[in-house]
Amino acid sequence: MYRAGVLGRRPAVPTDFAELERRAREASSAKAWAYVAGGAGEGRTMRTNRAAFDRWAVVPRMAHGQATRDLSTELLGRRLDSPVLLAPVGAGALMGRDSDVQIARAGAATGTPYVFSNQGCNPLEQTAAAMGGTPWWFQLYWSTDEALVDSLIGRAEDAGASALVVTLDTTTLGWRPQDLNLGSLPFSRGLGIAQYTSDPRFRDLVRQRVAAVRDGTLPESDVVITLGAIRSLLSITREFPGRFLDNLRSPEPRAAVETFLDIYSNPGLSWAHLETLRERTRLPVVLKGILHPDDARRAYDVGADAIVVSNHGGRQVDGAIASLDALVTIREEVGDEPTVLLDSGIRTGSDVFTALALGADAVLLGRPHLYGLALAGQRGVEEVVRNVLAELELTMALTGAADLASVTREMLVPNPSA
Incomplete structure (x- = not known):
């Protein structure tokens, strides 16, 4: 030095x-x-x-x-x-x-x-x-x-x-409190879940969740359209494996975040x-x-x-x-x-x-x-x-x-x- x-x-x-x-x-x-x-x-x-x-x-x-x-x-x-x-x-x-x-x-x-x-x-x-x-x-x-x-x-x-x-x-x-005061949890925006979205068992659980929502056995999460929600969706879509536009059309990226939050620990x-x-x-x-x-x-x-x-x-x-x-x-x-x-x-x-x-x-x-x-x-x-x-x-x-x-x-x- x-x-x-x-x-x-x-x-x-x-x-x-x-x-x-x-x-x-x-x-x-x-x-x-x-x-x-x-x-x-x-x-x-x-x-x-x-x-x-x-x-x-x-x-x-x-x-x-x-x-x-x-x-x-x-x-x-x-x-x-x-x-x-x-x-x-x-x-x-x-x-x-x-x-x-x-x-x-x-x-x-x-x-x-x-x-x-x-x-x-x-x-x-x-x-x-x-x-x-x-x-x-x-x-x-x-x-x-x-x-x-x-x-x-x-x-x-x-x-x-x-x-x-x-x-x-x-x-x-x-x-x-630092996170709570900002309402900020990185995982809810798709950050920090790469070990999960790259895992075959987890991806299977995500697909099961999507199917359950489609057939009505699992209620779909309520979504309020705000600027913050749009930013979060874009972050989730960007972090999910695959092409951005394909992910944007797919329910899987958001379902992956919800699945993670349900089962990660x-x-x-x-x-x-x-x-x-x-x-x-x-x-x-x-x-x-x-x-x-x-x-x-x-x-x-x-x-x-x-x-x-x-x-x-x-x-x-x-x-x-x-x-x-x-x-x-x-x-x-x-x-x-x-x-x-x-x-x-x-x-x-x-x-x-x-x-x-x-x-x-x-x-x-x-x-x-x-x-x-x-x-x-x-x-x-x-x-x-x-x-x-x-x-x-x-x-x-x-x-x-x-x-x-x-x-x-x-x-x-x-x-x-x-």
Whole structure:
């Protein structure tokens, strides 16, 4: 970066999170920002996530003699270049067209695994092709249609996923005032449902719905013609696979949105459902959204290979426990052996260092990479990832950690000023 500065060249994205967030907000529409940056309720959980990191201070060590660092790690049987994965964020096209493909290309360019969102804007097969040889995982929202669950799992396996990540904490959407105040849900405009509209089981359900409306067994939804309704219809038509004019004449695009909203997540998801996973997939199973040690133990009991300690970036329950605080408690309860990842609140390389020191085997990076996408597309995502990894390596260099195994809790102390 400094060498490029001699030539008058600057990074595509800011290297500090505050400026990255400010500029991303300027580049985003009100609806896009509300969905991606917003949180549940009054935003207390989002603030708590950050405050939890502030309660810990890194203790640099001197004259340690370590001149090189190794950021690589083994996770679920795969050797990875670093302990950072790109988190699944739904409806990424709000921040840039072909969002999943651009993020995947950035992941491939930086050697960073990407967890494909079940609420993605590109079919998983298309996104997988952009990953090259870099590992990727697939996030699953458990639908009320069990055949659709199996279809999505099968597609992920066939496309080469390295793990299946089942998100547990969004069986229903949380109270999100930023979206509610705008009356804005991207899925209702056809954004973020590409995994569904590309799925044969889902398309069959859509056709069944259209047929039921035609024969009168299912009442047709009332439509009030407004400018907003017309804009939504055009968005739904544009996002649906196929030719725009053909879609405009077809009832299927609107029926697809209605079908998705009816079945995409199962409010009755239970441990009994999760116990069936070992029979339904050959992939390693990761359960995401764990915050209580009892749930962590139960997750491993039902066959999970790893868990992600996460409060969904503060988007589900206002006033929930910080993910970092939950990580500390869960790691103390389950011991050193089980694989535990952390999601929610990670903003910098120093944050990654703190999370690793407190017991995380790896972390998921969410909003920051979407902000990079908003500012500079694939290049923006790449620079955000490289910035986080560079700061992680520098923090290791200045504390004497030669590798990730050397990043331990002894390198932290409670922050007296927090």
